[in-house]
Amino acid sequence: MIACFDIGGSAIKSAYARTADEIFTLSREVTPLQSFDHFVSVMKNAIDGLPERPERIAISITGVIDPETHRITCANIPCIDGRRLADDLSDKLGLPVLIANDADCFALAEAGLGAGRGHRIVLGAIFGTGIGGGLVVDGRLINADGGFAGEWGHGPAVALRAGDPPVDIPHFDCGCGQRGCVDSVGAARGMERLHKLLHGVSLTSAQITARWEEGDVDAARTIDVLVDLVSSPLALTINITGATIVPVGGGLSKVPALIEAIDLTVRTRTLRRFERPLVVPGELQIEPGLIGAALLGLGAGEAGR
Structure with a gap:
């Protein structure tokens, strides 16, 4: 099972996925902009509410990850801007974390299911x-x-x-x-x-x-x-x-x-x-970010196996 998040400047949306045909949307919470601890707590609460412990976390997010430094540029969420976000979240949440830009996740969702x-x-x-x-x-x-x-x-x-x-x-x-x-x-x-x-x-x-x-x-x-x-x-x-x-x-x-x-x-x-x-x-008018995050996480699992 994969925990999925679609994170923008206004909201953090969550879901979980078992397969590409089994993606279940969950909560929508206001994005904490100034406190990284609050940011993490929103994600932790969503994960704690899942039916089981996920294998990994996959995130669709506004902003861009630098492929060399792995730091995110995300001006509209100041508490994460400049962080090695995947590493920082993995340390806090105790799970592997995959992150992709929201436009990339849209493309992945439309390629897979749209x-x-x-x-x-x-x-x-x-x-x-x-x-x-x-x-x-x-x-x-x-x-x-x-x-x-x-x-x-x-x-x-x-x-x-x-x-x-x-x-x-x-x-x-x-x-x-x-x-x-x-x-x-x-x-x-x-x-x-x-x-x-x-x-x-x-x-x-x-x-x-x-x-x-x-x-x-x-x-x-x-x-x-x-x-x-x-x-x-x-x-x-x-x-x-x-x-x-x-x-x-x-x-x-x-x-x-x-x-x-x-x-x-x-x-x-x-x-x-x-x-x-x-x-x-695009054909996926409802939650393409969450769908893309799910496919990102599930694809990583397939590659690992």
Whole structure:
């Protein structure tokens, strides 16, 4: 049995798993942000409530693990930022601990049980508050020991002209410290930034997408520019990785027309021509982080045996 956690800046969600078909969700608790002891106690309480002692703990978490130092960068949970989190939790809880980024766990879940079933190479893409990604090959995470593989949303890769007709788009500052990242124009906040740049009006991403689906001309222009900007970097990532399916998660994945528009444009820009949908909404809308953590832990057990 595996203890599973999906940890974000707002909540720690728990579950346990015996097989990929037996994943049982448990509690949802507020994430302690300042006290590591409180952070650990939330996890310990969940483990103590399990029907038996688990073999290991598997965690899907916001933030990135450095593959060389094994330290986590997680600014929105200060009490764990900079820690060798797997080691520290293992010492406190007395169990082996596996940790993967939440986008990686999304990709692992979709590869195993969702839209990526039957595909050797699955690129999971997150279109939410930010742009994220994870890469799974033959059922295994490329980032098994941490790292940034699949993070196609960062790096100065965005065009300076986009849309039909083309319009000049500046390279915006990104939260990662660079300029011109896909994240800065393709995520929910990026959509809002583009709309204000193009039309001088501040709207939320939900308002923009709703107006677009209602036929609003300004919103349609914003979506046209956004799709143009994100499709080339995503197509390049598909070329490099060889992915044959790209399940999409995050808040914007709940706008099927947007994902379809991105898919249609991406398929005109990949080296391999796909006659079927390539960029698709993820199938696991309920708890993909916990499912990914479960598959991470169960996969480690299979490898050990």
